[in-house]
Amino acid sequence: MKCFKCGADINVDMIKCPKCGNNVSFTNVKDVNLMAIDIFHLMGPIVLFFLIPILIFLFSNFLIFKEFSRRVSNIAFWFGVGLLIINILMAIFNKTRKVNLEEIAAENMIVKRKGISLCWLLTSIILMCSPVIVKNVKVYGVIDMYSQDITVIKVKGIEIPSIYTVFGEKEIEYSIILSDEYDAGFKTNFDSIMITYKKITEEEKQIYINALINEYDYKAILVYDDMGDEIICYVRNENKNIFSMITIDGYTYNYVVADGQYEDKILVYKEL
Amino acid sequence: MYNFSKELESDERIIWQGKPVPGLGGKNTAGIIILIIFGLIFTGIPLAAIIIDNLNFSPIIVMLLGLFLLFLGIKELIYQLFLKKGAISDDYYCITNKRVFKYEAKKDKLVYGYIINYEDIEVNNVENNYGDLIVSIKVEKTDYSKNIKNIFKYPSPTNMPLIMMESIQDPNILAKTIKDAREQLLKEMENNNKF
Numbered sequence: 001m002k003c004f005k006c007g008a009d010i011n012v013d014m015i016k017c018p019k020c021g022n023n024v025s026f027t028n029v030k031d032v033n034l035m036a037i038d039i040f041h042l043m044g045p046i047v048l049f050f051l052i053p054i055l056i057f058l059f060s061n062f063l064i065f066k067e068f069s070r071r072v073s074n075i076a077f078w079f080g081v082g083l084l085i086i087n088i089l090m091a092i093f094n095k096t097r098k099v100n101l102e103e104i105a106a107e108n109m110i111v112k113r114k115g116i117s118l119c120w121l122l123t124s125i126i127l128m129c130s131p132v133i134v135k136n137v138k139v140y141g142v143i144d145m146y147s148q149d150i151t152v153i154k155v156k157g158i159e160i161p162s163i164y165t166v167f168g169e170k171e172i173e174y175s176i177i178l179s180d181e182y183d184a185g186f187k188t189n190f191d192s193i194m195i196t197y198k199k200i201t202e203e204e205k206q207i208y209i210n211a212l213i214n215e216y217d218y219k220a221i222l223v224y225d226d227m228g229d230e231i232i233c234y235v236r237n238e239n240k241n242i243f244s245m246i247t248i249d250g251y252t253y254n255y256v257v258a259d260g261q262y263e264d265k266i267l268v269y270k271e272l
Numbered sequence: 273m274y275n276f277s278k279e280l281e282s283d284e285r286i287i288w289q290g291k292p293v294p295g296l297g298g299k300n301t302a303g304i305i306i307l308i309i310f311g312l313i314f315t316g317i318p319l320a321a322i323i324i325d326n327l328n329f330s331p332i333i334v335m336l337l338g339l340f341l342l343f344l345g346i347k348e349l350i351y352q353l354f355l356k357k358g359a360i361s362d363d364y365y366c367i368t369n370k371r372v373f374k375y376e377a378k379k380d381k382l383v384y385g386y387i388i389n390y391e392d393i394e395v396n397n398v399e400n401n402y403g404d405l406i407v408s409i410k411v412e413k414t415d416y417s418k419n420i421k422n423i424f425k426y427p428s429p430t431n432m433p434l435i436m437m438e439s440i441q442d443p444n445i446l447a448k449t450i451k452d453a454r455e456q457l458l459k460e461m462e463n464n465n466k467f
Contacts, residue, residue, distance in 0.1 A: 001409065004370070004386035004431075007461030012411060012423065026409065026433040029426035 044119030051123055055130070073130040080127030083120055091116045274375040276366040279382070287449055289366040292439040294357035297404060298397030300348060307345030314338025356438070365437045367446065369453050372407055372435050385432035388457045393450055395443045405443040407450060408434035 001010050008019035015025045276289055315338030351359075362377035373384045390407040397403050411420055423433045440446065 001391075002388050002458075002461065004388050007388075007458075007464065012409065012420065024431065026423040026428055026431055027426050028428045029422045 044117040044123070048119045048123050051126065055126070069134045070131070073134040076127045076130045080124040080130075083124040083127070087116055087120045087124065274364040274366075274377070274382075276364075276368075276373055276375070279373065279384070280368060281370070284368045284370050287367045287369060287453065288446060289364070290440055291364050292360045292437070293402060293441065294361050294439055296400065296402035297439040298399040299352040300397050304345050304349050304352065307341050307348065311338050311340075311342030311345050315342055360438045363438075365440065367450060367453070370457065372432075372450065374432075374435050374437070381429070383427075383429040383432050383435070385435050387450055387454045388461070389433075390450065390454065393447045395447050398443060401442055402439055403443040405437045405440060405446055406434065 001012055002008065003010050003017035003020060003022055003024050005022040006017060006020040008017055010017055010024050012026065015023065017024050273289065273291070276286060280286070314334050318335040318338070364373075364375040364377065366373040366375075367387075370388075371384045371386055372390070373382065375382045385407070387407075389409050391410040392406075392408045394406040394408075395403055396406065409423075411423075427433050437443070437446075
């Protein structure tokens with residue numbers, strides 16, 4: 001690039017020609033910032049661009065570990081708060097270098113101060129929203145009793161890539177849905193789990209149910225009849241014995257044990 | 273025609289002056305079609321996945337990309353078909369041995385830039401000898417850490433980093449004219465510097 005008056009070599013961001021002092025600036029506006037803020041604004045779009053796929057990956061692979069997800073989302077929330085504060089402080093206390101101010105004033109240029117970075121603002125908002133998302137997402141899993149593999153197949157409202165599913169197999173007769181709202185059982189903190197299996201006898205089914213209640217400490221087990229809409233619920237009382245069977249339809253409901261005690265709501269995912 | 277003569281310096285002379293002919297020249301059709309097709313693909317497939325609920329992948333990012341491409345394509349289409357004529361019909365251009373001028377009558381705005389710095393000279397959308405001519409400074413990749421965006425976002429009207437002349441006749445010839453004028457200027461400056 002050359003000075004159009006004397007032909008001296010110049011750089012694209014020079015204001016004055018070093019040889020003749022001619023005004024060679026291509027803009028009449030100058031952002032004056034500390035170097036750190038330049039990098040901060042530059043990194044914003046990059047972080048936002050990579051953050052979204054990372055979050056989707058994390059949600060799709062780790063949401064089955066509810067406790068882990070809760071902790072990560074809490075960390076993300078405070079990280080987002082910190083980013084927001086830094087963003088605002090940088091906008092408020094954006095200092096100018098004195099040398100540049102004099103130079104700019106001499107050339108009658110307009111000084112612009114960089115404000116809040118929109119990309120960092122969006123990033124901090126997304127991070128601050130993650131606990132809300134984790135809290136409201138329900139995770140449903142599939143356990144294949146033959147291979148003992150646990151597969152996350154669907155999160156409420158979001159389809160998750162699954163390793164494999166056993167749905168659609170013609171030989172499925174019954175599905176057992178387990179429901180648990182606490183950190184017991186399979187250590188994966190599913191909100192409900194559906195077990196699928198091929199033809200079994202009533203006796204085998206009862207063995208599975210007993211095992212799941214006694215070994216994995218589930219509060220209730222719901223048996224969804226694949227042939228119709230009927231759901232049969234096995235409810236466990238405080239003594240960990242199967243107390244009664246009741247029929248339930250619908251998605252969310254209370255159930256009553258025989259002696260009149262009310263249990264907590266159990267969310268049932270009827271269709272998978 | 274705008275009277276560019278009153279803007280000239282003592283050793284400056286007009287080589288060419290003219291105005292755009294809206295409606296002539298290419299309309300960047302290929303670019304628009306590509307943007308819209310890819311936009312529809314990247315938006316349509318994820319949308320179908322959501323509706324059918326049968327595909328096993330997370331389509332949000334792909335859909336956002338598709339919507340962005342679709343937006344660019346439709347925006348360019350609307351400009352080319354409906355807005356371009358009104359936008360450029362009252363513009364006037366002038367090329368001298370030292371500068372390139374552009375006068376926008378609607379805004380009563382005169383801008384100019386110096387040929388010696390216009391290393392990039394580009395001709396686009398040529399059809400029936402009418403097309404667009406863009407002259408601009410060259411920005412190196414290493415310059416991006418500086419305030420480069422201000423140069424194109426808030427250009428100095430008396431030292432424009434980029435001037436675009438749309439729908440003009442024989443843009444290829446004018447591009448060569450500017451290139452020759454620049455080379456001449458560089459030679460003159462080199463000779464002056466020697467003395």
